[in-house]
Amino acid sequence: MEIVVAENAGFCFGVKRALELVVKAAEDKARPVHTLGPLIHNPQEIARLERLGIRPAESLDDIADGAVVLSAHGVDPALQSEARARGLEVIDATCPFVSRAHQHIKTLCDEGYAVVILGDPGHREVEGLAASSDRQAYIVTSGEDARAVPRQRRCGLVVQTTQRPEALREVAGELALRCDELRVFNTICEATVSRQESARKLAESVPVMIVVGGRNSANTTRLAEICERAGAQAHHIETAEEVQPQWLAGAARVGVTAGASTPEWMIERVVERLREIAGESGGS
Numbered sequence: 001m002e003i004v005v006a007e008n009a010g011f012c013f014g015v016k017r018a019l020e021l022v023v024k025a026a027e028d029k030a031r032p033v034h035t036l037g038p039l040i041h042n043p044q045e046i047a048r049l050e051r052l053g054i055r056p057a058e059s060l061d062d063i064a065d066g067a068v069v070l071s072a073h074g075v076d077p078a079l080q081s082e083a084r085a086r087g088l089e090v091i092d093a094t095c096p097f098v099s100r101a102h103q104h105i106k107t108l109c110d111e112g113y114a115v116v117i118l119g120d121p122g123h124r125e126v127e128g129l130a131a132s133s134d135r136q137a138y139i140v141t142s143g144e145d146a147r148a149v150p151r152q153r154r155c156g157l158v159v160q161t162t163q164r165p166e167a168l169r170e171v172a173g174e175l176a177l178r179c180d181e182l183r184v185f186n187t188i189c190e191a192t193v194s195r196q197e198s199a200r201k202l203a204e205s206v207p208v209m210i211v212v213g214g215r216n217s218a219n220t221t222r223l224a225e226i227c228e229r230a231g232a233q234a235h236h237i238e239t240a241e242e243v244q245p246q247w248l249a250g251a252a253r254v255g256v257t258a259g260a261s262t263p264e265w266m267i268e269r270v271v272e273r274l275r276e277i278a279g280e281s282g283g284s
């Protein structure tokens with residue numbers, strides 16, 4: 001069985017940057033370092049950070065002193081001010097691409113545009129973006145949702161960084177018919193586009209795709225959807241141990257891709273596990 005790893009898979013620039021910031025902060029043992037919510041959406045990597053002494057906190061109320069690191073997904077801007085007001089050191093690990101989306105929303109609000117966010121409701125990045133619009137934004141996930149947005153004179157569209165370009169096309173097309181003036185900020189990040197393209201290409205040439213990443217990771221879930229649409233049977237897993245030999249029965253090739261918050265060592269473990277299964281079943 002041939003095992004092919006997608007050309008672009010795993011850690012992106014924003015996640016690497018966030019991890020570097022938090023690990024560097026933890027080197028200074030003079031004060032405790034906390035992350036507000038999971039720094040990235042990968043439970044195994046979060047567990048590694050905990051072993052380095054980095055403490056996850058659910059809210060500011062759980063942090064008495066020290067430093068608080070804001071996740072790569074960004075947060076409600078009011079939370080940053082509150083953390084500083086409480087005397088905490090704030091380390092902002094928000095990905096610059098997410099910060100750019102916040103900036104676009106503020107500009108739209110200042111200029112009197114109704115704001116529409118294409119994104120997954122409840123996702124931390126989308127919650128943070130909505131907060132930048134004073135929670136006035138309409139959150140949509142599809143063209144169908146966009147059809148329910150009331151008619152607007154001026155409307156601006158901003159996109160969760162990990163959405164599919166096809167969803168942007170669909171939503172922008174619908175909104176254009178429902179307002180006099182539409183401004184579209186394509187805030188899907190390059191890392192997302194390249195990972196999705198590589199996954200799609202690979203999924204078109206293999207019967208089975210293994211998609212590695214946190215179950216709470218929006219971009220990993222999206223990769224699995226893309227692989228299914230491309231015709232492969234996609235299995236979204238968090239750890240190598242989850243791979244089931246029966247998924248690979250009869251497959252001459254299997255593809256592997258991984259979300260932007262999946263470390264290289266997890267991809268390698270999955271490849272090793274696939275090799276073991278191929279060996280056990282007499283494949284090459």
Ligand code: SF4
Nearest residue numbers: 012014095097161189
């Ligand atoms: S997926 Fe893109 S926006 Fe999100 S952290 Fe990575 S580089 Fe930044």
